[in-house]
Amino acid sequence: MSQPTADPSDPGRPMPDGLAPEPVTPGGGPVEPAAGTGGTPATAAEDEVVAELEESLAEAEEHDLFPYQAVVLTSFGGPEAPEEVMPFLRRVTGGRGIPDERLAEVAEHYHHFGGKSPINDQNRALVAALQEELQRRGLTLPVLFGNRNSEPFLTDTVRDAHEEGMTRLLSITTSAYSCYSSCRQYREDIAAAVDALATEGRTVDVDKIRQYWNHPGFSRANARIVTEGARQMMERTGVAPHLVFVTHSLPLAMDETSGPGDEEGHLYSRQHLELSAAVAEEVSATLGTELGHDLTYCSRSGPPSQPWLEPDVNDHLRELAGRGVRHVVLAPIGFVSDHMEVVFDLDTEAVETAEELGLDLLRVPTVGTDPEFVSGLVDLALERAAEARGGQPVRPTWPGERPRPSTCLPGCCPNLRVDRRAACGMD
Ligand SMILES: CC1=C(CCC(=O)O)c2cc3nc(cc4[nH]c(cc5[nH]c(cc1n2)c(C)c5CCC(=O)O)c(CCC(=O)O)c4C)C(CCC(=O)O)=C3C
Ligand SMILES: [Fe+2]
Known part of the structure; x- marks a missing residue:
């Protein structure tokens, strides 16, 4: 971790400068006397209403997630029947x-799985875990849940929040890396929800936490999970396994254009390569033996004529077996829960490939509701709230020292097909 001492969420430490909530009300000004009194003396009932309003506004300013009134777990969605x-x-x-x-x-x-993806149940468990972690830290904000492609749809979730009087929400997406599919497409769907509600006369602002591939809550949890898997396999077999990291494949053009718009590109594959190398190094150091590792890709789609990121995980297992590798730990670091890509493309297809090859394969879990991951997401929310208040919170990273911006730069991870408005960015 680059800045191990700075944890803005640690209640035991004094708040660094700039983290104290600004003394403004969500409405932007002091509380007005109850409307409609027309200068006549307030009734006792009106006094009570004003007192309650002042009290709830004061409460809203006190918490460390101010100015947000709720957190929205924002995910891909999946069918349930x-x-x-x-x-x-x-x-x-x-x-x-x-x-x-x-x-x-x-x-x-x-x-093959009865028409039901596991993703929504997994996200409902993450919502509950986030809610619990907020409560543990004395934060009483609700954690909502909205999907891009299935119920509960993000637009409906945000509408319900607005019905409850909320106008400023913080999105936590279930996507850690940078590319069109995992960042801007979420931002476009957030903008679409905000714009749809605007046509109903509802004004809601939604911000988002930064992409968290190198936030320690995600990356260190992955390092620990892979270490545990490799240790188990080594104890069982006496042999150091080969580490095969796996993530979602992308069309090459989407990988090339992923990044901050600085024309470096390939940020998606570079992030995965960097985390794979860091985790492999950590596992090797912990277990006291050098483990080989590679990054592979799964879930390719699109027409066969279109080039996608390779090697495919199945092809690579064949190659490893050909080289005499017998024991493999398969680590799906590209995903945050064991959803369909994991249970089908890995646990069904890749496991079958390994069986054919006589490979001993252990697929380790995704971060899911791992407490270190959940706590990291809450740290990220606190970090984003401090920024929204104009502060400059510490932004921990591992590996490297370059956190992604929480407001994306213009042109970052472009939509190569159509122009759509994206929220949470400068364009
Ligand atoms: C980078 C990335 C993530 C990780 C980041 C993130 O989590 O967001 C991800 C996640 C997911 N992808 C999912 C499902 C699908 N993805 C598809 C298609 C595509 N994904 C792409 C990329 C990604 N996808 C791309 C470049 C396409 C090609 C078409 C297009 O450009 O859109 C298709 C269409 C059919 C097919 O072609 O496979 C499906 C059904 C589910 C739900 C799983 C469940 O139900 O449990 C999840 C979590
Ligand atoms: Fe996908």
Whole structure:
């Protein structure tokens, strides 16, 4: 960790400069006397209303997540019944040129599990864990849940929040890395929700925590999980396993253009390469033996003519077996929960490939509701709130020392097909 002593959320430490809430009300000014009194003396009932309002505004200013009134876990979504599978897939791929055969094939993956993706249950568990962690720190804000591609839809969640009187929300997305699919597309869907509600006369602002691939809550939890898996395998077999990291493949053009718009590009694959190397080094140091490692990709789609990031995890397992590797720890560092990509593409397909090859394969879990990860997400929310108040909070990272900006730079991770407004950025 680059700045191990600075934890803005640690209640035991005094707040660094700039972290104290600004003395403003959510409405931007002092509380007005009850409206409609027309200069006549206030009734006891009106006095009571004003007192309650003042009290609730004072409460809203006290907490460390001010100016936010709720946290919204924002995720991809997934079907929960067989009849939801095709509508979900059409929503996800709408106009994106995914061949019909690929859609039918992916539909089969869902039907293989009774038409239900595990992703929503996993996110509901994460919502509960986040709520518990906030409460543990004395923060009483609600944690809401909204999806991009299935119920509960983000727009409906934000509308309900507005009905409850909320106008400023903080989104925590279930996506750690930087590319169009994992960052800007979420920002576009947040903007679409905000804009849809604006047409109903509802004004809501939504900010987002930074991409957290190198926030210690995510990266250190992954390092620990992979270490545990490798240790188990070593104790069982007496052999140091090979580490195979895996993430979602992307069209090469999407990887090339991922990043801050500084024309360096390839940020998505570079982030994964950097974390894979750091975790492998950490595991090797902890277990006292050098473990080999590679980064691989899964869940390729799109037309065969379009180049995507490689090697595919199955191809790579074949290559490793050919080189005489017998024991593999498979670490899905690209994902935050064991959703369909993990239970089908890895636990079903890659496991089958390994069986054919006679490889001993251990797939370690994603971060899920790991307490270190959940606590890291709350730290990230506190960090974002401090920034929203004009402060300059400490922004811990591992590996490296370059946190992603919480407001994306112009042109970052562009949509290569159409122009859509994106929230949480400078463009
Ligand atoms: C980077 C990335 C993440 C990780 C970041 C994040 O988590 O957001 C991710 C997650 C997910 N992807 C998911 C599902 C799907 N992704 C698809 C298609 C695509 N994903 C892409 C990228 C990513 N995807 C891309 C470049 C495409 C091609 C078409 C397009 O440009 O959009 C398709 C269409 C069919 C197909 O082609 O496979 C489906 C059904 C689910 C739900 C799983 C469940 O139900 O449990 C989750 C969590
Ligand atoms: Fe996907």
